[in-house]
Amino acid sequence: MGRLRQKGKAGAAKAYMTRSQAIKKLQCSLADFRRLCILKGIFPREPKNKKRANKGSSAPTTFYYAKDIAYIAHEPVLKKLREHKAFAKRLSRALGRGEWSSAKSLEENKPVYRLDHIIKERYPTFIDAVRDIDDALCMIFLFASLPSTSRVPPSLIENCARLAAEWQLYIMHTRSLRKVFFSIKGVYYQAEVMDQTVTWLVPYQFTQNIPPDVDVRVMLTFLELYQTLLGFVFFKLYTDVGLVYPPPLDMKKDEGAAGLGAFSLQDANRATLQLSIKEVDVNGKTISSRDVRQTIKSIAASGSAPTDDDALVNATVDTDADVADEDFVPHPSKSDNKDAQVLPTLNALATLPRPTSADLFAPYTFWISRETSRGIFEFLVRSFGGRIGWPASSGSGSPFEEDDESITHVIIDRPVVDRPEETPEQRERRMRRKYIQPQWIADCINAGKILLEEPYGQGKPLPPHLSPFADHADAYNPTTVSRSEDAEMAEADSDEESEANDLGDDTAEPEADKPEAPVAKVTLEDVADPAVLRAAELAAEAAGLDYGTFEKDITKLQKRAKNKANAGATEGQEEGDMNKMLMSNKQRKLYEKMKYGQRKRAAEREKLEERKRTLDKAKKRKEKT
Secondary structure (H helix, E strand, C coil), rough: CCCCCCCCCCCCCEEEHHHHHHHHHHCCCCHHHHHHHHHHHCCCCCCCCCHHHHCCCCCCCCCCHHHHHHHHHHHHHHHHHHHHHHHHHHHHHHHHHCCCCHHHHHHHHCCCCHHHHHHHHCCCHHHHHCCHHHHHHHHHHHHCCCCCCCCHHHHHHHHHHHHHHHHHHHHHHHHEEEEEEEEEEEEEEEECCEEEEEEECCCCCCCCCCCCCCHHHHHHHHHHHHHHHHHHHHHHHHHHCCCCCCCCCCCHHHHCCHHHHHHCEEEHHHHHHHHHCCEECCEEEEHHHHHHHHHHHHHHCCCCCCCHHHHHHHHHHHHHHHEEEECCCCCCCCCCCCCCCCCCHHHHCCCCCCHHHHHCCCCCEEECCCCCCCHHHHHHHHHCCCCCCCCCCHHCCCCCCCCCCCCCCCEEECCCCCCCCCCCCHHHHHHHHHEEECCCCCCCCHHHHHCHHHHHHHCCCCCCCCCCCCCCCCCCCCCCCCCCHHHHHHHHHHHEEEEEEHHHCCCCCCCHHHHCCCCHHHCCCCCCCCCHHHHHHHHHHHHHCHHHHHHHHHHHHHHHHHHHHHHHHHHHHHHHHHHHHHCCCCHHHHHHHHHHHHHHHHHHHHHHHHHHHHHHHHHHHHHHH
């Protein structure tokens, strides 16, 4: 006899737990439970049978895995949250009784939790963390542009702005940016970091407001996790390329709105060497960093061998060089006779050739006009090796002035105006430079080459700004000619040809060179194309064929093509239905979802093409009038 199972003690009823049961088991508030779920990456689950999971009840509720709740129960952050709840009660009691010394002591010993262990749990390898920083970057850049309120303190916004600047500095230093797109929401960027594609969104620098229906507490919990994650990731990225983290910030430049120019990137090896040799004892003699610098200068000037006083400095430098040049030593396996694989070192990866587009703007120098967003284009130009300057109204720290002779391009976003008071020198300088609209920068980056500046000139209508992220086959591209447009163009050409024939083109072909019957040229595939039918009709008229005979032949071809299409569609549908019958339930749902996405993209493409045709027709009517 099998083992008896009690109702509600096994199966889905035991594997799942409602939110109320989870809160009761953890003995915490709903807000703390939400915070724990966000930090630990636990989300609600959907059981196959809700009634069984809810022990017979059909009331709508939220379910979690019982194992996930047991996993949270051992979390150190939960313990800290309980301690904080007790601390809040004690502090409130001390303030109510007027015990200021006790309140001050409680405030100094306030319980604080850290999220370092959670980052290590959720991201066991560094590549996992890099792969998951897209949402973190979007959240950081969003909060960096928000105004400070009672719910969002200024220190939080300042920290987000610092993290955003550190990420941009790293991308500019490593030339990792690949794509950019100006959208209504903001600017989309895409970079390749550690062979991982990272895409993030940066809002425009407008005055932002927090909507009242947004739960800021939930967003702040995500932001708390993302700040810790990005701190770990940035430290690793900076140290791998030999930079000091965090990069030093010049407060005077920052107060002058220098932006990214307020940060300075420093070599980590040089900074470590300077810190490690401030003052040392060598053979009973005290040597300071000043003595070391003077000795190095004297050695460089004379070219003599180092003395005993320089032993420590040379040993330090040699050690750093040995570490930097360390290679993997292959060890043969005892069980496998194959040769051991030689792994590349960090120096070997650093010496790999960069893509040609990484130095796209290196030969050029740009100047930003005051109506152009400085933060966006400074990041774009410097990420591809270009030099850029800006007027004093856009902030301090410009490396050159507007009258610099090395400026080759001016990024301007205003209409062309007359300049009656322009001097000959200013006119000559303006003629040497190329005035382009901001879209030229993004289109050059996405194309991977320098485009012609003439279509993007000042005051000219811009070409379509296409998204570089629509890389699937059915993506809409307004620069390509659709089938219907091609048919209209072919029909227009045939009309022009018939008009030319009607005007008296007497150069007729001899009888021996006459082509075959026009209907024979029309295949079953082209019978639905109006341009082909129009051309065949004109050819039949030129050949003297009766229109009734021509129409009968075309009708026969259309019927044959329709029957062939119906047979093919029926055969394809029967084959698709047969394949769906052999699929599992999960595969069939996935297949139907894929087909739904294809139909949706096709409908969207057709809608955009119809809108383009309408605009083109309106434009042609306007040109005729």
